[in-house]
Amino acid sequence: MSEPLVKLTPDDFKPLGLGEQRRGINRPSRSYWQDAWGRLKNNRRAIFSLWIIIGLLAFALLGPLLWNVDPARQDIDQISQAPGADRSATVVAPYEYWGGQVTEAAPAQQGIFNLGDAPNSQVVRLVWDAIPGAYGYRIYRNIFPLEDDRVFGLPLIDVMSPSAGFYEDRLNLRPNTYYYTLVALDEFGALAEQYETLAVEVERVITVDEVRARNLVPPEQELAIGDTVNLALHPLGTDYLGRDMLARLMSGARVSLFIGIVAPFLFVLLGVIYGSTAGFLGGKVDQFMMRFADFVVALPFLLFMILFQVVFGLGPGQSGIIPMMVALLVLSWPATARLVRGQILQIRQEAYISASRLLGARNTYLVLRHMIPNTMGVILVTLTFAVPSAIFTEAFLSFIGMGVAPPTASWGSMSNEGLATMLTHPHELIFPAIFISLTVLAFNLLGDGLRDALDARMRSLE
Amino acid sequence: MWRYTLKRLLQGLVTVWFIATATFFAMHNVPGDPLSGERASTPEIRANLEARYGLDQPLSTQYVIYLENFIKGDFGISYTQRNRQVNDIIREHFPVSATLGILAVMFAALGGVLFGALTALYRNRLPDTIIMFMVILGISVPSFVFAALGQLMLVNINDWLGFSIMPVAGWGTVSHMIMPALVLGMGTMAYLTRLMRSSMLEIINSDYVRTAKAKGLPPERIFAKHQLRNAIMPVITVLGPAIAAITTGGFVVELVFAIPGLGRYFVQAVQQLDYTVIMGTTVFYGAFLVFMVILVDLLYGWIDPRVRLQ
Numbered sequence: 001m002s003e004p005l006v007k008l009t010p011d012d013f014k015p016l017g018l019g020e021q022r023r024g025i026n027r028p029s030r031s032y033w034q035d036a037w038g039r040l041k042n043n044r045r046a047i048f049s050l051w052i053i054i055g056l057l058a059f060a061l062l063g064p065l066l067w068n069v070d071p072a073r074q075d076i077d078q079i080s081q082a083p084g085a086d087r088s089a090t091v092v093a094p095y096e097y098w099g100g101q102v103t104e105a106a107p108a109q110q111g112i113f114n115l116g117d118a119p120n121s122q123v124v125r126l127v128w129d130a131i132p133g134a135y136g137y138r139i140y141r142n143i144f145p146l147e148d149d150r151v152f153g154l155p156l157i158d159v160m161s162p163s164a165g166f167y168e169d170r171l172n173l174r175p176n177t178y179y180y181t182l183v184a185l186d187e188f189g190a191l192a193e194q195y196e197t198l199a200v201e202v203e204r205v206i207t208v209d210e211v212r213a214r215n216l217v218p219p220e221q222e223l224a225i226g227d228t229v230n231l232a233l234h235p236l237g238t239d240y241l242g243r244d245m246l247a248r249l250m251s252g253a254r255v256s257l258f259i260g261i262v263a264p265f266l267f268v269l270l271g272v273i274y275g276s277t278a279g280f281l282g283g284k285v286d287q288f289m290m291r292f293a294d295f296v297v298a299l300p301f302l303l304f305m306i307l308f309q310v311v312f313g314l315g316p317g318q319s320g321i322i323p324m325m326v327a328l329l330v331l332s333w334p335a336t337a338r339l340v341r342g343q344i345l346q347i348r349q350e351a352y353i354s355a356s357r358l359l360g361a362r363n364t365y366l367v368l369r370h371m372i373p374n375t376m377g378v379i380l381v382t383l384t385f386a387v388p389s390a391i392f393t394e395a396f397l398s399f400i401g402m403g404v405a406p407p408t409a410s411w412g413s414m415s416n417e418g419l420a421t422m423l424t425h426p427h428e429l430i431f432p433a434i435f436i437s438l439t440v441l442a443f444n445l446l447g448d449g450l451r452d453a454l455d456a457r458m459r460s461l462e
Numbered sequence: 463m464w465r466y467t468l469k470r471l472l473q474g475l476v477t478v479w480f481i482a483t484a485t486f487f488a489m490h491n492v493p494g495d496p497l498s499g500e501r502a503s504t505p506e507i508r509a510n511l512e513a514r515y516g517l518d519q520p521l522s523t524q525y526v527i528y529l530e531n532f533i534k535g536d537f538g539i540s541y542t543q544r545n546r547q548v549n550d551i552i553r554e555h556f557p558v559s560a561t562l563g564i565l566a567v568m569f570a571a572l573g574g575v576l577f578g579a580l581t582a583l584y585r586n587r588l589p590d591t592i593i594m595f596m597v598i599l600g601i602s603v604p605s606f607v608f609a610a611l612g613q614l615m616l617v618n619i620n621d622w623l624g625f626s627i628m629p630v631a632g633w634g635t636v637s638h639m640i641m642p643a644l645v646l647g648m649g650t651m652a653y654l655t656r657l658m659r660s661s662m663l664e665i666i667n668s669d670y671v672r673t674a675k676a677k678g679l680p681p682e683r684i685f686a687k688h689q690l691r692n693a694i695m696p697v698i699t700v701l702g703p704a705i706a707a708i709t710t711g712g713f714v715v716e717l718v719f720a721i722p723g724l725g726r727y728f729v730q731a732v733q734q735l736d737y738t739v740i741m742g743t744t745v746f747y748g749a750f751l752v753f754m755v756i757l758v759d760l761l762y763g764w765i766d767p768r769v770r771l772q
Contacts, residue, residue, distance in 0.1 A: 295480040298755075300706065300748050302713065304484075306732050307744060311488050392604060399606045400713055400729050415606060419718070422610055423617075433607040441602035 036377070039453040046449020049442040056439055060253035067235075069247040072407050075232055076242055077121075077204070079174075080425040083237040083245075089206040091227045095122055100166030102127055113182040113196040116166055120205040124169040126180060131194050134184035136160040138191070139167055142179040146197050152181045158189070175204040206231070237427050239417060245431055252409040252432065255321060259394045259410075260439065263328040264386035270329065271336025272372065272379055278337070279344030280367055290341065293334035304331055305393060306402050320404045324397065328390060336382050343375040377454035384447035388440040395436050411436045466763060470756045479529075481748035485741050486528055490521065492735070537742030542734050548742035551727060556746070558633060559716070559723035563709045565643035570650035570704065575697060577651070578658020579690060582666060593655065600652025605711055608645045609718035616641060631720040642719045646712055650704045654697055662693040695766060702758035706751045 030038070040046055078087065098117070102109065105118040106125075116125040128137065142153025159165050169180075183195040206216075208223050216229050223229070236245035278289040308327035309320070347353060353370060361369070372379075391411075397403035398412030399419075406413065411432040418429030512518040516527060531538065537548035577597075581590045613630055620626045628637045665671060666689065674684045713725035724743060731739035 295477060298477040298748070298752055299481055299484060300744070300751050302711070303728065303744050303747055304488075306729070307485070307488055307740065310732055310735070310740070311491050388602070395604050396606070396711075396714065399604075400717055402729070402732065412604075415604070419606070419610055422614065429607070429610060433604065436604050437599075437602045437607070440604075441598060444598075444601060 032377075036450075036453045040449055043449040043452065045445050046453075049445040049449070052438060052442040053446065056253065056257065056435075056442070060250060060257050063250040063253070064247070067246055067250065069244045071243060071247040071251040071409055073244070074242040075234070075238055075244070077206070077231055078234060078238050079242040080240050080421060080428065081234060081238045081242075082425065082427050083235060085237065087231040087233070088228050089204040089231055090120070091208055091211065091223055091225055091229060092120060092122060092205040093225055094207045094209065095170070098123075098125055098166075098168055100127060111196055113180070113198050115198070115200065118203070119200045120203045121173045121175055122170070122205050122207075124173060124178070124180070124200055124202060125166065126169065126182075126198070127164070127166045128182050128196075129164045130162060131184045134192060134194065135162055135187045136185040136189065137165065138183045138185055139169075140181040140183065141169065141171075142181070143176060145179055145199070146181060150195075152183065152195075153179065158185070160185075160189070173202055175202055177201050204231075236431055237425075239414070239428050240421055240425070245427070248409045248414060249411075249431060249435060252411045252414055253435065255404055255408060255410040256391055256394055256412070256436070257439070259321060259324055259328070260387050260391035263325045264332075264383055264390050266325070267329045267332040268336045268379060268383045268386060271333040271382075272340050272375075274333060275337035275340030276344050276367055276371060276375075279341035280348070280363070280371070282345070282348075286341070290338070293337050296331065297334045299331060301331055302393075302396070305397060309397070309402050320408070324394060324403060328393065332386070332390075336379070336386075339378060339382060340375055343378055344371050347371050347374050381447060381451045381454060384443055384450050387443040388447075391436065391439055391443075463763070467760055470759060474752045474756045477752045478745070478749045481752070482529065482532055482745045483525075485744045485748075486525060489737055489741055492737075532745065537746070538738040540731075540736055540739050542731075542736045542739075548738050551739060552724065552742065552746055555722060555724040555727050558721060559709065559712055559725055562639060562643055562646060562712055562715070562721065562723060563705065565639055566647035566708050566712075567650070567701070567705055568647075569643055570647035570654055570708065571697065571701065573647070573651040574654025575658055575690070575694060578655040578697075579662055579685075579693070581655065581659045582662030582693075583685075585663065594659075597652045597655050600648050601656075605645065605649055606714045606718060608648050609642075609715050612641050612645045613718065631718075633719075633721045633723075638721075642715045642721060645719075646708055646715045649711070650708055654700070654704070657700065658693060658697055661696045662689060665689050665693045695762075698758065698762050698765065702755035705754045705758070709747070709751065 077089070078085075081087070100116065102114070103117045106115050107118075112131060113126070113128045116127040117123075119125070126139065131137075137159045139156045139159075140152030140154060141156055142151070144153075146152070156169060156171065157167055159167070178200045179197055180200055181195055181197045184192040186192045206229060208225075211217060211223060211229055212219070214232065216231065217223065232244075234244045234246065236249065239245055239248065274289065274293070278286045278293075305324075305327050308330065309323050312323035312326065347370070353366060356366060356370060394403060394410060395412030395415065398410050399416045401416065404410045404413055414432035415429055415436070418425075418427075418432060422429050509518070516524060519527070535549070537552070540546045540548060540551065577593050581593045584590045616628055616630045620628070620630070628641060629635075632638055671684060671688055674688050679688075709725075712723060713729055715721070716723040716726040717729065724747070728740070728743045728747075730736075731743065
């Protein structure tokens with residue numbers, strides 16, 4: 001025989017007196033939202049996505065406070081710089097005219113074609129001895145080593161003198177390896193057979209005035225020729241115009257998230273108003289309103305997004321954000337409207353609506369107090385799923401050049417710019433692409449979680 | 463069935479009329495007009511040009527002319543390429559887009575059904591995990607990144623092999639089409655895989671599958687005859703909207719892979735404010751999409767008689 005779970009005494013069977021407290025339900029009742037939140041909290045993926053979204057919002061809103069760099073400012077010395085690239089530069093004296101005298105700093109002379117001075121990003125100085133039989137010389141510069149097919153690169157100068165000579169190259173030098181080629185010219189100025197190539201490692205240099213102008217070192221610090229200074233820091237590198245990637249990603253996040261969150265909020269709101277009006281009024285009005293919504297759904301979405309961008313027209317100095325918002329608003333509301341109408345039609349027949357009506361509730365009260373709160377779960381899920389599609393639309397339009405106008409940065413327009421240099425500087429495409437993917441992924445997973453938590457019928461099979 | 467078909471077709475025609483009207487009035491609100499080009503013109507020349515193009519007529523008359531031409535199937539002449547008719551442009555470039563789109567839809571549908579069925583069969587095991595991870599990637603990575611990565615991959619493969627197994631860009635042969643079509647179908651494939659998976663999971667637990675197992679049918683037969691056929695229905699429903707998404711999504715792929723399709727032409731026309739081409743292409747695309755959706759609906763009604771009765 002096992003022990004009884006509860007020991008009952010005859011006292012337990014006495015009737016309660018008036019006003020005496022009966023033993024109630026032990027746990028407090030939970031509202032729909034508390035229940036949903038409890039379920040959402042147990043969904044690890046959804047909570048993780050929620051944190052990612054909070055992090056992205058913080059990145060967009062608080063990031064510029066911590067990393068206060070102008071996203072439009074160009075750093076000419078560091079163009080298309082990968083993150084973590086070497087940014088040291090040697091301080092040198094300002095440029096002065098050079099007479100062709102080989103200096104002590106020049107590397108050892110060999111062959112005909114040589115350096116006349118240490119090569120740096122300010123100037124590359126070249127000297128050459130006379131080639132027998134040559135009437136003149138042409139100098140080429142290439143960024144690739146010479147192959148058999150005599151592709152010399154960019155012609156820099158023709159020197160129509162057979163004697164030894166010198167040349168100073170100051171054209172857009174970067175800290176790379178350059179391949180200079182000296183080719184002999186015949187008496188007609190055509191290329192002769194003889195040529196000699198010189199590989200030159202260019203060192204990054206900076207003058208004292210530039211260091212001071214850009215505030216690279218504290219003003220009180222002394223600077224001497226030969227010192228090493230660090231150029232401005234770009235944690236995520238720079239783009240093809242030398243703009244700071246981190247600052248641009250932050251300002252791009254503001255644009256992309258603004259469009260991605262505010263536009264869905266507005267068109268879902270419009271859809272809720274339209275759908276609940278149609279569903280509540282019912283009959284002919286409902287049919288007419290839904291017919292119109294069907295037409296709007298049938299418009300080819302992306303074509304009309306582009307068309308609307310043209311219709312609103314971009315004046316000078318406009319960023320293209322507002323036209324995109326309006327176009328999204330005009331084209332995207334019907335999906336929500338249909339959904340909400342369906343829900344309202346269902347709820348309209350519930351007993352509690354009739355009860356409320358019997359008690360004298362007016363229509364506005366019924367809609368605002370009973371119908372919309374009861375569709376709130378569905379609306380919230382729609383909203384969460386609308387965000388990634390709006391972000392995709394923005395990225396897509398900016399990518400084909402119909403979205404935000406330069407210099408405004410958005411993740412889509414940054415990807416578009418990064419595509420051109422994908423092979424040589426992949427970070428310019430990868431960073432904005434990662435941000436778009438992360439945002440879309442986070443909102444999708446959160447949407448899944450919300451759907452599971454809020455709406456038992458729509459719960460996905462996992 | 464005939465009444466249903468007729469009703470859907472009529473609905474489609476009205477929708478196309480709505481698209482044409484919306485396009486007409488949207489284009490009429492574009493700031494500036496096609497005649498105010500770079501070349502300075504006197505008011506007389508302008509008036510003559512307006513008379514030539516019928517722009518001096520009241521808006522309602524213009525609308526009627528536009529609709530008449532539209533019914534005749536005449537979309538006018540391109541503003542930027544005076545010797546080309548919009549019809550010719552569509553006739554020349556649309557087959558390219560359509561071929562690409564059809565291939566992409568085929569990839570998406572086949573891949574989606576196959577992978578979706580696989581994930582459901584191997585639920586919570588390694589193939590499921592791998593495929594669902596790829597699906598999440600496919601849903602959250604924008605198509606232009608796939609396009610860029612696909613191109614990059616081809617470059618590297620060709621470089622590694624030492625000869626060109628597949629061209630990186632351009633159009634012409636079947637080998638040109640494979641990569642763009644794969645990239646274009648990727649997002650839809652991910653979406654269809656998810657859909658197929660949940661519909662398949664629902665069916666695996668259904669009574670008739672249990673009955674089929676109980677009466678001793680071989681698993682392959684159950685899979686092909688009972689599970690796949692029923693699970694495929696929701697996939698067919700969303701195929702209409704998927705075709706729409708894929709054909710318009712073709713813009714990016716056409717841009718990246720330098721494919722001479724209508725999408726690329728449309729973007730170019732928008733950038734050059736080529737009014738007739740924009741209007742013609744929009745209405746044509748709109749009509750195409752509307753009738754594709756109807757076609758898929760009819761197909762669905764033919765496969766599943768329950769739909770027709772509603």
